[in-house]
Amino acid sequence: xxxxxxxxxxxxxxxxxxxxxxxxxxxxxxxxxxxxxxxxxxxxxxxxxxxxxxxxxxxxxxxxxxxxxxxxxxxxxxxxxxxxxxxxxxxxxxxxxxxxxxxxxxxxxxxxxxxxxxxxxxxxxxxxxxxxxxxxxxxxxxxxxxxxxxxxxxxxxxxxxxxxxxxxxxxxxxxxxxxxxxxxxxxxxxxxxxxxxxxxxxxxxxxxxxxxxxxxxxxxxxxxxxxxxxxxxxxxxxxxxxxxxxxxxxxxxxxxxxxxxxxxxxxxxxxxxxxxxxxxxxxxxxxxxxxxxxxxxxxxxxxxxxxxxxxxxxxxxxxxxxxxxxxxxxxxxxxxxxxxxxxxxxxxxxxxxxxxxxxxxxxxxxxxxxxxxxxxxxxxxxxxxxxxxxxxxxxxxxxxxxxxx
Numbered sequence: 001x002x003x004x005x006x007x008x009x010x011x012x013x014x015x016x017x018x019x020x021x022x023x024x025x026x027x028x029x030x031x032x033x034x035x036x037x038x039x040x041x042x043x044x045x046x047x048x049x050x051x052x053x054x055x056x057x058x059x060x061x062x063x064x065x066x067x068x069x070x071x072x073x074x075x076x077x078x079x080x081x082x083x084x085x086x087x088x089x090x091x092x093x094x095x096x097x098x099x100x101x102x103x104x105x106x107x108x109x110x111x112x113x114x115x116x117x118x119x120x121x122x123x124x125x126x127x128x129x130x131x132x133x134x135x136x137x138x139x140x141x142x143x144x145x146x147x148x149x150x151x152x153x154x155x156x157x158x159x160x161x162x163x164x165x166x167x168x169x170x171x172x173x174x175x176x177x178x179x180x181x182x183x184x185x186x187x188x189x190x191x192x193x194x195x196x197x198x199x200x201x202x203x204x205x206x207x208x209x210x211x212x213x214x215x216x217x218x219x220x221x222x223x224x225x226x227x228x229x230x231x232x233x234x235x236x237x238x239x240x241x242x243x244x245x246x247x248x249x250x251x252x253x254x255x256x257x258x259x260x261x262x263x264x265x266x267x268x269x270x271x272x273x274x275x276x277x278x279x280x281x282x283x284x285x286x287x288x289x290x291x292x293x294x295x296x297x298x299x300x301x302x303x304x305x306x307x308x309x310x311x312x313x314x315x316x317x318x319x320x321x322x323x324x325x326x327x328x329x330x331x332x333x334x335x336x337x338x339x340x341x342x343x344x345x346x347x348x349x350x351x352x353x354x355x356x357x358x359x360x361x362x363x364x365x366x367x368x369x370x371x372x373x374x375x376x377x378x379x380x381x382x383x384x385x386x387x388x389x390x391x392x393x394x395x396x397x398x399x400x401x402x403x404x405x
Contacts, residue, residue, distance in 0.1 A: 005120075007061070009116060009125070010054070010055070012112075017051070018051075020108055023111055024050065025050075027104040027107050028100060028101060032097065032100040035100065037083030038091070038192075040191070057071070061128075070387060071136050072135050072142070074387075075138065076143035076237065077185075077387075078093055079144065080237070081093045092149075098137065102126070102129045102130070106129070109125055110122070147237065150237075152172065152173045152232060152235075153172045153176075153209070153235050154170060154231075155227060155229055155231045155232070156170060157169040158228055160224075161294040162294050165212065165213070165215075165261065166213055166223070167200075167294075168213065168223070169210050170233055171209075172207055172209070172235055175207050178203065179240075180265070181242070181269050182199070182238040182243070182265070183199075184198075184199065184236060184238050185235070186235055188227070193218070193219045198211075198264040198352075199211065199265070199268050202269075202272040209235075210264075211264065214260060239387070242377060243265050243350055246269045246348065248348070253279065253281065254349075255284070255338060255344050255347045255350070256269065256350045258285045258353060259334055259352070259354060259357040259358075260353050262354065265352055266283065266350060266352050267299070267302075270299075271302070274315065276307070276309060277308075277309040278308070278312075281314060282338070284335075284337055284341070285317075285319050286319075286320050286334025286335075286357075287319075289321055289323050290324050296319055299317050300317060303315045303316070318338075320333070333360075334353075339365075344368075344370050345369060348374055349374055350376045350377075351365075352378060362375055362377060
């Protein structure tokens with residue numbers, strides 16, 4: 001393949017941005033109407049993901065190992081997408097869909113490259129797409145040997161902790177393995193939306209999983225307001241490599257800083273530590289007011305439990321609020337309170353919360369002298385495909401200024 005020609009044409013094509021992505025999906029749905037039911041009604045984020053994935057592939061044309069790993073992961077993850085044909089019959093993503101996607105991609109490139117679209121360039125793009133499609137199909141086939149395309153999970157319990165926060169316990173139809181700190185793509189079937197939620201518990205013998213959800217968008221609002229015991233969810237394959245690396249330096253103590261429902265993956269880590277050696281851990285959970293500390297009772301109970309490995313007290317749980325008349329505990333943001341409890345120079349630090357909270361927290365930690373390589377964060381913004389976010393973090397963790405990526 002002529003990688004230089006592919007990159008040059010990609011630079012010209014990508015300048016069209018969302019318009020090109022819209023044209024691609026319109027063409028795909030015209031060629032393959034059954035594919036429309038595999039996607040949500042609102043395609044905005046899907047269009048962004050398409051361009052990001054294509055850009056990542058083009059960027060790594062000269063790195064076959066990285067390209068193969070990404071394409072095979074992409075193919076494995078795409079197994080969970082399914083829909084219905086015009087007669088209402090179930091449609092599973094298969095090889096024919098890859099053919100239709102290739103046709104739509106070439107038609108879109110031709111439309112937006114105009115006079116630059118030559119027979120030679122078309123042959124280059126066709127060969128490149130065929131190679132990537134084969135890698136994706138290989139990844140899907142390998143995944144099929146070890147795991148289902150998705151798990152069906154029954155809601156066993158739904159507890160409203162606040163008007164906009166609910167805690168759900170679900171049971172997959174069979175064991176869904178994940179690491180504490182990871183997240184799972186979750187779908188409410190009638191919405192046709194996949195969103196990433198983090199289990200709030202370490203894996204259990206009975207296979208049940210607890211999710212914490214705050215109503216902020218269409219998916220989460222539906223889940224908080226309408227999901228009930230007995231309802232069904234679909235769970236995809238676990239993702240995430242940062243927070244789940246909490247045990248990479250087991251000789252060091254842990255500092256966990258949580259905001260909002262970013263608490264969920266950190267609570268799963270805490271449970272795993274409690275079930276293990278009882279590594280010395282500090283968990284700081286911040287909220288604007290005491291009402292934001294929706295899981296305070298469960299965390300206080302967890303902090304009173306001995307570690308399975310025995311020994312000295314292992315968990316220091318510190319709830320903190322920014323505003324609280326008569327509040328008897330710590331006052332300040334989570335990171336301010338954490339720094340007062342320090343020093344943390346030789347500590348593994350995990351941070352999870354909103355994008356703004358995470359960025360501000362890491363900025364303050366870096367300014368306070370915490371080494372960048374000791375800080376682990378993760379983002380599950382549904383507008384991004386997690387492996388792309390992981391690749392971006394791995395490529396450059398720039399702490400030379402006051403923030404992080």
